[in-house]
Each structure stands twice: as C-alpha cells, then as structure tokens.
Amino acid sequence: xxxxxxxxxxxxxxxxxxxxxxxxxxxxxxxxLLSWVMGNGEPGQVWITVQVHLNVVAVAxxxxxxxxxxxxxxxxxxxxxxxxxxxGLTVLASDLPVYETAIMLREAGI
Amino acid sequence: xxxxxxxxxxxxxxxxxxxxxxxxxxxxTLSSIxxxxxxxxxxxxxxxxxxxxxxxxxxxGDIILEIGDxxxxxxTFSDPGPGIPDIEKAMTPGWSTASDKAREMGFGAGMxxxxxxxxxxxxxxxxxxxxxxIQLSFKVT
Numbered sequence: 484x485x486x487x488x489x490x491x492x493x494x495x496x497x498x499x500x501x502x503x504x505x506x507x508x509x510x511x512x513x514x515x516l517l518s519w520v521m522g523n524g525e526p527g528q529v530w531i532t533v534q535v536h537l538n539v540v541a542v543a544x545x546x547x548x549x550x551x552x553x554x555x556x557x558x559x560x561x562x563x564x565x566x567x568x569x570x571g572l573t574v575l576a577s578d579l580p581v582y583e584t585a586i587m588l589r590e591a592g593i
Numbered sequence: 594x595x596x597x598x599x600x601x602x603x604x605x606x607x608x609x610x611x612x613x614x615x616x617x618x619x620x621x622t623l624s625s626i627x628x629x630x631x632x633x634x635x636x637x638x639x640x641x642x643x644x645x646x647x648x649x650x651x652x653x654g655d656i657i658l659e660i661g662d663x664x665x666x667x668x669t670f671s672d673p674g675p676g677i678p679d680i681e682k683a684m685t686p687g688w689s690t691a692s693d694k695a696r697e698m699g700f701g702a703g704m705x706x707x708x709x710x711x712x713x714x715x716x717x718x719x720x721x722x723x724x725x726x727i728q729l730s731f732k733v734t
Contacts, residue, residue, distance in 0.1 A: 516702035518645075521638055522711070526630075536698045541613025545620065545637040562610070 484508045484593055486550050486573055489529075492591040493577070495552065499564040500573030508549040511588050513581050517542050524548060529593065531577075531584050535559040540566045552577050554584040594661040598626070604644055604672075606653040609698060616640040619658050623666070632733055635712040636666065639729055642705040643670040649695045651675070651725065666731040677720040684710065 486505040490497065509527035514520040515534050524530060526547035532539060535557050543551050550573035553559055559574065567574045577584040600622060602615040620637045628636075640656070647654040647670065654672030661667065677683045683690075684706050691701025710716045715730040 515699055516704070517699040518642060518702040518704035518708055521641060522704050522708040526634070532699075534699045537610055538612050538698055538700075541617065541641070545613065545616055545641055547634070 484591070486575075489550075489588075489591055489593070490575065493575075493587050495575040495577050498553070498559060498574040498576050499567040500550070500571060502550070502573050502575075504571065505573040506547070506549045508588075508593050511585055511593055512548070513585055521546060529588060531581050531588075533557045533581065535563060537563045537566055539563060540570055540572055543567075543572050544570050549573075550575060552584060552588075554579065554581045594663050594665075596659050597662050598622075598658070598660040600658045602656040602658075604647040604654050604656060606648055606651070608648050608653075612645055612648060613641055615644050615656050619656075619668075622658070626660075628666070628733060632666070632731055636668070636731055638712045639709045639731075640668060642709050643668075643727060645700060646670075646705050647672050649691055649700055650677075654724075664733050666733065668729045668731075670727040670729075671724060672726075673724045674722055676722040677718075677725055680718060680720055 486502040508529045512524045512528040513531045515532050521542055524546045527549050530548045531552045531554050533555050552575045554577045556578045616637055619640050651672035657669040659667045682688050686707045687703040689701045689703035695701050713729040714732045717728045719726050
C-alpha cells in the first residue's frame with residue numbers, strides 16, 4: 484500500500500519526509516527495543532514505536548522500513564525529525580497507543 | 594588473499610547522535626559495488642550492533658571493512674576496553690549491562706551480540722580488560 488493512501492485512510496499527521504516518495508508498506512512491526520527491531524524487522528514494514536530519539540532514524544533506514552509511525556502521541560525530538568527529513572524517512576504521528584495504532588493499519592488493509 | 598577494498602572508521606564513546614553513521618556508510622559503500630541486498634542487510638545489522646556496543650559499552654573503537662579478492666567481506670571491530678568479563682553471558686539473548694541512559698534510548702535489549710553472531714557467516718570474539726575484538730566475515734554468494 485502507498486503511504487499517501489495510508490495517510491488518507493488514517494488521517495495521521497506527517498511529521499517529516501515525503502509520503503509520495505516512501506516505499507510501499509508491506510507489513511507492520513511494533514517495537515521499542517532497537518536491537519530487537521534491528522534483528523527482527525523486515526524491509527518494507529511500517530514501524531510503530533514510542534521511541535523518539537535520533538537513533539530510531541538510523542535503525543529505520545538500515546532496516547529499510549517503509550515509514551515510521553510514532554504512537555501514543557509521543558513527541559519526537561526536533562533533531563530526530565531533521566535527521567528523518569535529511570534521510571528521506573517519512574515519520575507519521577498517531578495519538579493512539581501502539582495496539583490501537585496497529586489495528587488501524589490492519590483495518591486500512593496492511 | 595589480497596584486499597580489493599579497505600575502509601577504516603572511528604567510533605567515539607557516548608556519541609549517541611552519531612550512532613549508525615558507520616553502518617550507513619558501510620552499507621552504501623557495499624551497495625555501490627553491487628553487493629546484493631540480502632547480504633547488505635545482514636552486514637548492516639552486524640555493523641550497527643557492533644557500532645552501538647562500542648559507544649555504549651566501550652571507550653569507542655575502530656572498525657575496518659575489507660573485501661578480499663575471494664569476494665568475502667571481512668569486518669573487524671576493536672576497542673580499547675574495558676572488556677567483557679563474561680562472554681558467555683554477553684552472548685545470552687536478553688542479558689545486558691547497558692546503563693539507564695542507554696536503555697532510555699531503546700538500547701540494552703541484550704540482543705546485540707546474539708544478533709551479530711546470527712547474521713554472520715563467521716564470528717570470532719576475544720576480550721580482555723585491554724579491549725575486545727570481534728572479527729566477522731560474510732560470503733557474498
């Protein structure tokens with residue numbers, strides 16, 4: 484699924500990046516422990532996390548995730564969003580907790 | 594075996610903001626010479642975990658990327674200490690000595706060394722109070 488379509492369906496706010504240029508979403512991964520995500524995530528997945536530190540961007544890029552969804556209304560550090568924009572990583576914001584955010588992705592068809 | 598490509602990097606202790614820089618460069622370097630994506634992803638995982646270990650557990654360190662004319666990719670990670678007192682424990686998934694500061698940023702899952710070993714074709718680790726060295730190799734085909 485295209486990230487632009489996902490945004491239309493969920494209404495999530497774009498915090499950084501260009502959704503039109505993001506790789507299509509092909510699944511979902513939820514996690515906040517970076518090594519766990521690094522070891523188990525798959526390319527093309529939408530990554531849901533409440534981690535808002537700069538290092539999240541490095542993991543998302545190395546793991547080749549489609550985009551990042553910051554759940555539970557967590558507020559990303561400005562440096563994180565600057566880095567994401569620089570790297571071309573789309574960062575979306577969901578006010579709902581991780582579980583409900585994942586359900587929205589499921590209902591959106593991912 | 595002679596070396597056809599060699600790059601060296603320095604990792605600075607506690608440089609959380611710079612974490613992942615080396616891994617990104619290694620990945621783009623190898624991508625530019627046509628290394629296939631599945632191999633790139635394995636190397637990116639190993640390199641990132643090692644880079645993180647150096648900045649959160651060690652006093653920084655050096656990373657060397659080498660490709661031999663046999664096509665095997667070698668990576669060496671060496672730091673100047675303080676060493677891993679019990680390698681067997683450190684290799685146990687979930688076991689971690691990460692600081693509270695590191696954990697707040699999502700590190701300290703205790704999956705670093707197990708991840709590195711899992712994605713490598715060859716894995717060797719030696720450690721003493723004077724430093725830790727990890728040598729990895731990855732077959733391209």
